Structure formats: C-alpha cells, structure tokens
Amino acid sequence: EAGVAQSPRYKIIEKRQSVAFWCNPISGHATLYWYQQILGQGPKLLIQFQNNGVVDDSQLPKDRFSAERLKGVDSTLKIQPAKLEDSAVYLCASSWTGDEQYFGPGTRLTVT
C-alpha cells in the first residue's frame, strides 16, 4: 500500500511570510496527526484529527498555526506569519487502529 505522502519536502521562507504543508494519509486511516520535530528532539504533537474532526489541538499555537482536514482525508497545516523558531521538520502521520502510526517523509522548514 502507498505510504503517507507529504509535500513539499523542503521549504525556505522569510520570517513573517506564510507557508502551507500538505499531507495525504494512508487510505482508510481515520486518524491523522501533525507533529513538529526540532533537530535532535522527539516529535511534538501539534494536532490530532479523527476523520475530519479535531481530537486534540492543545499544543497548536493557534495565533499563527492552523490546520484542517476536509472530507476526512487530506490535511493541510498552515503557518502565518512564520517566526524563526518555527524552523523544524513537520511530520504527518496516520493510523487505522490507534496503535502504530505511519509517518510521511516530513517537510523541512527553514525560516530566515
């Protein structure tokens, strides 16, 4: 089966600009996660969707970050405006049973 797809793989923007990331989960996976991973650290959960509803967005900086999962399939994560500290890898993962999560290759964001 196809894995989790993410695009773009790399993005460089200036601070205060906006950026959007796209994720296509594994077909049939109801749960979708967005993580932020700072170099050398474990992933930090930003938001969790179950189908097209938000389960948890307690760690999402809502003043600048937003995410949606229309129709319960693809999802987009947006940052507006970006700050230097947003430089990180943004990982999307999906899960069917709630057990193991399957991760995409990630988007490496550099904010200058």
Next chain:
Amino acid sequence: AQSVAQPEDQVNVAEGNPLTVKCTYSVSGNPYLFWYVQYPNRGLQFLLKYITGDNLVKGSYGFEAEFNKSQTSFHLKKPSALVSDSALYFCAVRDSNYQLIWGAGTKLIIKP
C-alpha cells in the same frame, strides 16, 4: 503523568556485536509501547510494538524488544549490529487519547 525516558543520548557499538537501546516508562494502566527508527532526512519508521502477551516482541530488520513490567522497561535489542542500523531510535508509549508520548531519542552509532 505518563512519561518515557531514554537515558542514553548515544550508544556506540561495534559491527557484529549485540546492541541494546534502553527505554523506561511511567504510565497508569497497561502500557502500549512502541519503538520507531529515524534515518537521516527520513520520517519515522515503525519497528515494533508491545500491546500484550509475550514479553519478547520481534520487529523489523531483526530488532526485538523485551518488556519488563517490574522494571517498567522496554529495551530494544539486536543480536548482531550492522553499520546500516546507525540511526536515531525513539521509544514511545500510547496514552488514553491514542497519542504517543515520545522519549528524547537515542543516537545509535555502529562502527565497522
């Protein structure tokens, strides 16, 4: 509070020798435990999980992990290390919201 600890930032092993990457956890109730591996510039890959049953769990790439309830540990092991095993390894425990609580990661370096 639920937590995961990986006490070693880095583990160095000679090729062909056995390897162990340590993980301890703190959860309420029965733990659902996972190991993931991250190769450079790649997303996280699922290695193995413990839900219930046999304390020795076998996973991908010849890895296995031993669940020890009394010591609240879930150490990752491999009988004979390969240079290609060099990567970043993360231990995680699932909470009641089907979210993963991650360890800080252990860098595994296998020397030829």
